[in-house]
Amino acid sequence: MTDQRPHPTHAADLPSDASVPKVVVSRLSLYLRELQRLVASGQQTISSNQLGALLGFSDAQVRKDLGFFGQFGYPGVGYRCDELIRAMRDILGTNHSWNVAMVGVGNLGQALLGYRGFGRQNFAIAAAFDADPTKVGQTVQGLRIQPLEELAATIREQGIRLGMIVVPAERAQEAADRLVAAGIEGIVNFAPVTLALPPHVQNVGVDLAIELEQLSFAVTSKLAKATAESTGQVEP
Amino acid sequence: MTDQRPHPTHAADLPSDASVPKVVVSRLSLYLRELQRLVASGQQTISSNQLGALLGFSDAQVRKDLGFFGQFGYPGVGYRCDELIRAMRDILGTNHSWNVAMVGVGNLGQALLGYRGFGRQNFAIAAAFDADPTKVGQTVQGLRIQPLEELAATIREQGIRLGMIVVPAERAQEAADRLVAAGIEGIVNFAPVTLALPPHVQNVGVDLAIELEQLSFAVTSKLAKATAESTGQVEP
């Protein structure tokens, strides 16, 4: 009964199925980032070929990736930037805003509290926790640092679903356990360890030293595997 | 003529060929990180099955990955942790230390200057640059902030080969151009833009908002695609 034809299906009915390769989703974020830059500079439409070129991908790859989620293009024209942005944010879940809990307010944690880039993608750090009693009670970026003991209650009261772990490696698993116990659904982990988590908790790891290590390898085995003409892209 | 047999070939003669999948190299870094934790806790040997379980990979995958670089195991025993660590550091290029240049010493840049995790993997931030004249001359973490004008000379004098871009999005391409002109070989880019780079310059992008966006997607389409029993792992 549901029409399958009309002009662009706009948002389409979300993945409909769970099997979208992870690498496709990571490219989606890059498409979205680029599209946002394009509208900011006044561009109205873009073809898969142009968008791919900006990121170092083929036109076919861009179309296939988008094809996982619906039909968004206009033959002969390309994609309307504003429509595509809206569709991708629907898919990625960032058309509504997310409250995030931060555990660990050291060096890096404080820098992340001040990072403006989160807000632009609709993420807000809504609570911050630290084990160090000398830090608890201090205000950083307008946020009162709370003791770990308040973590579970705060997360539930504020309906926080995502957490960020920014504690030293030795404390990371404990922080994760607390977040999981509080009912968190996903964790970004900046500590250089692999967390043991129940399978229903989503997990993204960011290890800053590993990023440099990957570069070290690429540079060391530098038989210059020239890829695209002038646009290189390596996503960790 | 070269013997192919002996006990573990130890380091083997490096990739010998350029075709090691990027995803294999990123797992190598995870193996190394875990192995370092294991020796620190006194473990001498480990099997592909144990190592994989700790990271959420299969035993076969661990063995295949290592197989790209040589033969490191002892049948019936597994791998000797210390030997394997040394071999992996040879492969990744982190048995010698790397000097890194940082461009942009804001919030995040200062936090990265203080991050201890780089040193542990043999990376040292050896020079820091900023365009802001009020920052130039200040000392952060024992490092004098230099003006951008000194970038090329300093990089050449100190033999720096890797760079880190920690400037706002609008300034990132300019920073990259300066680093490239100074002869840098690889760049870690923390600005949320895709850089246009010549193909001989290696490039790793880290976008903090995108990491959260990936989580948002995973949580949103949470039909809980339970993977490993208790160990989840998602590398961006």
Next chain:
DNA sequence: CGGTGTGAAAGTTTTCACAGCG
């Protein structure tokens, strides 16, 4: 004409399964 959406082909990565070794 310029461009999308998409099956089918090509290429790549993961898993399987087993010979061989200490």
Next chain:
DNA sequence: CGCTGTGAAAACTTTCACACCG
């Protein structure tokens, strides 16, 4: 026996190429 190293099979991802559309 326990475990590695590795071909061969299976699964997955990317590229190709073309019908179709405005």
